[in-house]
Amino acid sequence: GQSLEQPSEVTAVEGAIVQINCTYQTSGFYGLSWYQQHDGGAPTFLSYNALDGLEETGRFSSFLSRSDSYGYLLLQELQMKDSASYFCAVSLPLFSGGYNKLIFGAGTRLAVHP
Amino acid sequence: DAGITQSPRYKITETGRQVTLMCHQTWSHSYMFWYRQDLGHGLRLIYYSAAADITDKGEVPDGYVVSRSKTENFPLTLESATRSQTSVYFCASRAKPGQGTVAEAFFGQGTRLTVV
Numbered sequence: 335g336q337s338l339e340q341p342s343e344v345t346a347v348e349g350a351i352v353q354i355n356c357t358y359q360t361s362g363f364y365g366l367s368w369y370q371q372h373d374g375g376a377p378t379f380l381s382y383n384a385l386d387g388l389e390e391t392g393r394f395s396s397f398l399s400r401s402d403s404y405g406y407l408l409l410q411e412l413q414m415k416d417s418a419s420y421f422c423a424v425s426l427p428l429f430s431g432g433y434n435k436l437i438f439g440a441g442t443r444l445a446v447h448p
Numbered sequence: 449d450a451g452i453t454q455s456p457r458y459k460i461t462e463t464g465r466q467v468t469l470m471c472h473q474t475w476s477h478s479y480m481f482w483y484r485q486d487l488g489h490g491l492r493l494i495y496y497s498a499a500a501d502i503t504d505k506g507e508v509p510d511g512y513v514v515s516r517s518k519t520e521n522f523p524l525t526l527e528s529a530t531r532s533q534t535s536v537y538f539c540a541s542r543a544k545p546g547q548g549t550v551a552e553a554f555f556g557q558g559t560r561l562t563v564v
Contacts, residue, residue: 367551376538376558377491382551421490425551436481436542436553437507440490 338422338439345445346412354407354442356422363424366398366405367436372418380407380420409444417446450474454539454556461529461563469524469559471539478544480522481506481553482514484535491538497522498544529563536560 338358346352356366365384369377381389383398383405395408409416419441426435452473461467471480478499483491493506495514503514511533513525522541526533537560542553 365551367553369553376555377540377553378555379552384551423491435493435496435506436540437493438483438491440488 338424338437340420340422340439340442342440343443343445345447347447348412348414350412351408351410352412352444354409354420354422354444356405356407356439358403358405358422358424358439360424360426360437363426365425366396367423367425368394368396368407369421369423369438370418371421371441377421412446414446414448417444419443452539452541452554452556454537454559457557457559459559459561461526461561463530463563464528467526467529467561469526469537469539469561471522471524471556473520473522473539473541473554475541475543475554476519477541477554478519479542480516481540481542482512482522482524483538483540484508484533485538485558486535494524494537526561529561531563534561534563 340356367382368380370380371377381396388397393410398405421438421441423436423438455470481496482494485491492508494512497503497516500516500519516522536558538558539556540553
């Protein structure tokens with residue numbers, strides 16, 4: 335089976351940097367994704383790591399280390415609007431080939447305070 | 449309008465009734481998914497589909513049925529609704545390699561289902 339572990343809650347102040355970790359117990363996955371979800375809204379895609387290393391997209395960066403079964407999402411220059419839930423997800427092989435079965439972690443609720 | 453849409457947005461049904469949640473996408477994405485979201489559990493995969501007429505079970509398929517006769521539609525049916533199926537249901541779609549930006553999954557706005 336597959337499992338992804340994330341902290342349930344993280345609190346930070348505006349302007350700070352926060353790191354949300356994701357550890358997993360799965361093998362043979364194609365990549366690690368991150369999604370953001372505001373209360374009452376739908377998840378939206380943030381980033382994807384197919385290879386080990388750091389991917390940067392504006393204020394958000396994501397990191398993957400397959401050897402350590404570990405990844406993280408780094409949010410810089412935090413803003414109030416970043417208060418949301420963040421999910422890591424792995425892309426697993428489908429029976430038909432290709433990579434498109436997404437399994438999510440339970441999510442981390444980030445609260446940004448002034 | 450382009451995108452992925454779910455209907456209805458809200459639904460209240462009684463225990464034992466059959467209910468169908470609709471999902472429609474306009475990108476012709478090959479892959480489509482149904483998730484349920486409950487507090488403390490994140491998004492759990494119910495069923496997924498790799499193409500029309502190709503579907504498979506996810507993590508929590510019991511009590512649900514899906515079909516995919518057309519690429520753009522992926523309805524989810526609760527055959528006999530139970531209170532434990534009260535949840536928010538999200539449909540998602542994703543391109544396959546060669547179709548576009550394959551990493552990103554696009555989600556509908558969700559259906560909030562209450563079984564009383």
